[in-house]
Amino acid sequence: MRANRSRVRLTVGVLRNGSRDTAYVDDIAKGGLKLRGLIAPKAGEQLRVHIKGNMLDAEIRWVKDGACGLRFCAAPDSAEVRRFLAVLPRLTGKKDRFSAPIREMGAAIAPRGI
Numbered sequence: 001m002r003a004n005r006s007r008v009r010l011t012v013g014v015l016r017n018g019s020r021d022t023a024y025v026d027d028i029a030k031g032g033l034k035l036r037g038l039i040a041p042k043a044g045e046q047l048r049v050h051i052k053g054n055m056l057d058a059e060i061r062w063v064k065d066g067a068c069g070l071r072f073c074a075a076p077d078s079a080e081v082r083r084f085l086a087v088l089p090r091l092t093g094k095k096d097r098f099s100a101p102i103r104e105m106g107a108a109i110a111p112r113g114i
Contacts, residue, residue, distance in 0.1 A: 016047040
């Protein structure tokens with residue numbers, strides 16, 4: 001069964017094999033995300049995704065048609081994952097659209113104006 005996912009379009013930084021890359025998130029869920037833009041990703045590869053100072057270690061689980069699926073190494077209910085997910089509404093400017101899905105994923109939503 002697939003996890004509840006929120007479609008987004010965000011630019012993220014990726015630390016991979018000692019170098020920095022930029023990639024794009026297509027969707028995100030409590031346990032991982034779908035990423036595009038990495039050159040030659042391989043299933044099983046470990047990397048670190050960062051958004052506005054929030055970093056998460058992840059493993060590439062699948063690769064298909066220029067996209068790859070990442071699974072967060074941290075537990076889905078960890079504070080680390082909740083902080084990472086909580087950044088999304090502020091970055092997209094779509095607080096109302098993301099409030100319910102992000103809350104379902106276990107992240108706190110920052111009040112308006114923050």
